[in-house]
Amino acid sequence: MILDRFLVPDKVAVVTGAGRGIGAASAVALAEAGADVVLSARTEEQLRDVAARIAATGRRAHVVPADLSDPANAAALADAAVAEFGRLDLVVNNVGGTMPRPLLETDHELLEEAFRFNVSTAHALTRAAAPAMLAGEGGAVVNISSVMGRVTGRGYLAYGTAKAALAHYTRLAAADLAPRIRVNAIAVGSVATSALEVVVGNDELRTRMERATPLRRIGEVEDISATVLFLASPAGAYLTGKVLEADGGLQAPNLEFGLPDL
Template identity: 50%
Template sequence: MDAVMSSFRMDGRVALLSGAGRGIGARSALALAEAGADVVLLSRTQSQLDGVAEQVRALGRRALPLATDAADPDAVAAAVERAVTDLGRLDVVVSVTGGSTPKPFLKTSDRSLAMSFETNVIQGLRLVRNAVPHLLGSDAASIVMISSAIGHVVGRGYVGYGSGKAALDHAVRLLAAELNPKIRVNAVAPGAILTESLEVVAADPAMKQALEDATPLQRIGTVEDIAAAVLYLASPASSYVTGQVLAVDGGLAVTNMDMPFPDL
């Protein structure tokens, strides 16, 4: 039993996380720090990063908060280089980026589609491409992408977002094949998770109840649910797992947030 539990430890490892200023990224950073990892924190807002870094240091781990725009290739490359220079190594990359506003398909413009692929696919792959040369020096390298249940379930209003996340899911499989055997690549696909963006919906008791009723496990997910999955895929506990998309969505077969768009 001790051997299994110890496989979740991340002592002596360095993990870099994008989108780490709040929500899933911040909680995942804390989970990795709780397991013993030092962390590099990326997002656009320095004040948010500083708050997370303070919590990481309170756990006795090193934290390097770097305000970085994921849409800026030069800034991403510089952040990865700074991470390795300052902390000496890189073992894990967790990419938390993406999002898209639900729209009826006929109102989903070319620009909306392009932006969905930019934020949900390109930005994550850009970070990974910069990190891979450094990950090759690790004896337990792992990449974890944050996808979404909408990449594999169906619902109205999600052509842009769902197509982007579905592309990310297959990119994970393709990356795993190309980076084997030195670097493992997996993804977590969350369902409805109570982050800042969902709190507006959950604040309405009727909408919250409807969301829970449409979820087989009858509750909204938490950032801790996702952070636990990230820790599993980042740590040696999943050392025989690669090319997988782990659904952490309460058991969804269809979306529990279908948009009320009328038939054409």
């Protein structure tokens, strides 16, 4: 049956930023599809809650609290997966993000920090995971990029630049790791996570964003976790080096900060 291609039975996945939002939803989706999952983020309590949801599916979760802004901590998750479960098949590089700010308030250190948090951590884990994947049946990497890596808007310079770099990193890594490891990315639009709490809880702002989105709604985490599962599973077996745009049809930001001309 075609639905069987969306299953990942007895695979082992690492998901970063897994304590909430897209990361948590992706980890649970992979578990529901048959995978055991290594969960990592800063807050152990949140990870424990996600681990309980995974246990309810009948799969296992291994919790690794860590500051993933340090690429060395991200890389260590590959060894943690092999030590706990004996293999590693799937990686979801979800951790990332950068607060918006005007160009003149974005110094080189902030730009480098955005690059490290959004790109260097993904590379560190992917590089560490590759030997374990190659020792088994191969694997799949899914990077969480953003629509802001493709469109322009004031205030997004550091974040958009880093996410654009992650998108092209995906293409280059896919070329290096083919044919046994697939590497794809998702360019995510506005999704109802804690990062958008201020917007989601403000009826006026939410309505404005929805009207500026062709599909007329803010995304749900399940919209993204379903895309993660597609790319990680045999359903996406003929895709590598691709960036899927799960953004509600955006061709421009649906949240402008009203930054004035200089």
